[in-house]
Amino acid sequence: MLRVFKLLSNKRLFILLITLVLFIVVMGFSLGTRKALSWPENFLRDTTGFLQNVIYKPAGYVAGLFEDIGNLRNLAEENEQLKITVAQYTREQAQYNFIQSENERLQKLNNFTVEQREKYKYEYHIAQVVSLTTEPSNSTLVIDLGAREGVKPNMSVISVEGLVGVISQVSNFTSTVKLMTMMDINDPNSQPAIAATALTKENQTFGMIERYDPTTKMLSMNKIAPTDPIAEEDVIVSSGIGGLYPRGLQIGTVESVEVGEFGLTRTAMIKPAAEFQDWKELIVVFTSEDIK
Template sequence: MLKLFKLFNNKRLFILLIALVMFIVVMGFSLGTRKSLSWPENFLRDTTGFVQNLFYKPAGYVAGLFQDIGNLHKLAEENKELKILAAQSARERTQYNFIKAENERYKKDLKFTKAQKNLYNYEYPIANVVSLTTEPSNNTLVIDLGAKDGIKLNMSVISIEGLVGVISQVSNFTSTVKLMTMMDVNDPNSQPPIAATVFNKEGNTFGMIESYDQQSGMLMMNKIPVGNPVAKGDIIISSGIGGVYPRGMTIGTVESVKVGEYGLTSTAIIKPAAGFQDWKELFVVFTEERAE
């Protein structure tokens, strides 16, 4: 029994020595300078690399997916902010263009009124157009000046280009303007005829603008005495005779002149200076007599 125990102890010592030797050999291989790895090391490295590659790629895809989702959300937010900025910029640009155009109109209006005051001792308060009716039987517009502003019936209303019409109705805060396109000598409710003459020929020319041709868009200046030097291209203005229309209101330009039916008078075809456009502002003419 004692011999068996000694033999067993010797075997354990022997195995321990072998293990120690193998450990030293392995350490020598590991620490030493080698050009290639042993097959256990190759196997271990290849296995580890395969397993890492197997799990790393799906993990990378998942991480990239979440990153892309995050980027899409960020891009959506940036796109939303850009749309808001673009809309704001468009509104500001539109507002700027509107204010610029309005400012340019007011500059022209001011220049016009100053020039007119130098010619005639009239006042020209600016009136904003509230509404416009273009029905053939009721061609009128409404302005934002009324009785409180001194507006009275039959006052002349003009644009920068020329005569537009006359005041036909007055309320406290607004007034109705009957346009020259309503002028008809055969209609007692139409705009009153205009005693007219030729600019720079005031002492030698005379006629009555009594009607407007709806088809041609022209005014008819009748009762021109034969021999009056009214010619194509002449500028027709109001003569002031009759007291309804102030002197010097631009009416239009002569397109042609024809002799009347019996050869005693002539008729001039007048192209209106005002053009009857979509006005924004007009002027009511205050003469000294009307202002009283």
Template structure:
């Protein structure tokens, strides 16, 4: 029995020694400067490469999937930033256009008031239109200036384009404006407009007494037969009445015809001012009369 154990130990030692020798031989052979692989190495290399492809391709697909997901998230975040930038630009563009339009309007008003001040020495108070009456029989508009601001009844109200109307009633902080489109020659309380032709003030004269809502024109009557007024003339206030000051543009003559009994003529006037969508108006203050119209 003891001899058998010794034999087995000697055999195991022998096998270990043979394995060590083969391992050293293989290592030396592998590390040697060779150009070609042996057939076992080729077989092992092909086997490992074949097995690796089954792991490499799915791993590549999974890595690509995560890369695509990350790219999509980055693309979504970039699109959100671009969308916010575009929205901000659109808001800024709208704000810029509004400011540019407002600046142009204010510049136009400034040029107008400077020109009128040099011509007539009037003072103009800028007022905001806060409401328009829906009453078909009393179409007045309310502005945000009142007696505390120096506004009085019968002051003329204009835009930079022409005459709008006059102050009909005044409160401390607001006033009502009666537009010239509400002129009624048949009313006992009518305030007619004494008018003339710009550039020919001494020779032309007439009375604007009503507005025709159907054709959107003012009616100018009591024009003398020899009056030089003609189509295309610019009609302005003459200042000879009891309400409106001199030199405010009313409109342009579009046509004329023989008046009642053939003794006078009648003219139709296109108003110079636009009455729809009014947001700002100018209240005319005549300095010599402390705001009262001449």
């Protein structure tokens, strides 16, 4: 019996020694410089790679999905911010365009008044248009200058383009302007006729602007002498004769010249320089007599 136990003990010792030797050999192969892996290492590596591929690829897809969702959220926020920026830019651009337009318009008014003041020594007071009436029998507008600023009836009112009308009524703070579209020599309530001449022909051309035709939108310049050199495209201005309208106010341009009433005179059709639009500002002309 003792002999059997001894034999078994020797066998276990033998197996342990064999296992230890194999372990050392494997370690030697593992730690040594080799050009290729052993088949157990290959098997282990391939198995590990397969398991990693099976486990990590779906996990990578899920992680990528959440990352894409996060990117979409960021993109949506950036788009929203971009829309706000564009809207703000559009609003600021509109404000800039409005301010630029206002500056250009006021500069144009200022340049006009300076030029005319140097030319005829008149004073030009800029007025804001308060209201406008375009009824056929009452074409008038109201401006925000009145008796307090020295405005008087029959003062001429112009735009940058040309003559608009005359002051018909004055209160302390406002004045009513009767437009040239009301002009009709046969109507006692119309704007008075205008003694007119042509630029560069002041000593040769003369006529009376007496009527505005709403159908053709033309002014009629009558009582022109047959020998008068007036011609198409002449610029017509007030002559200053009669004292009501100051000299040199631009009225319009000659469109045509026709034989007048009874064939003794001629009539010129004048296209108004002022287009009778929705004005924002107009100019009241103060002559030297008005300034006193």
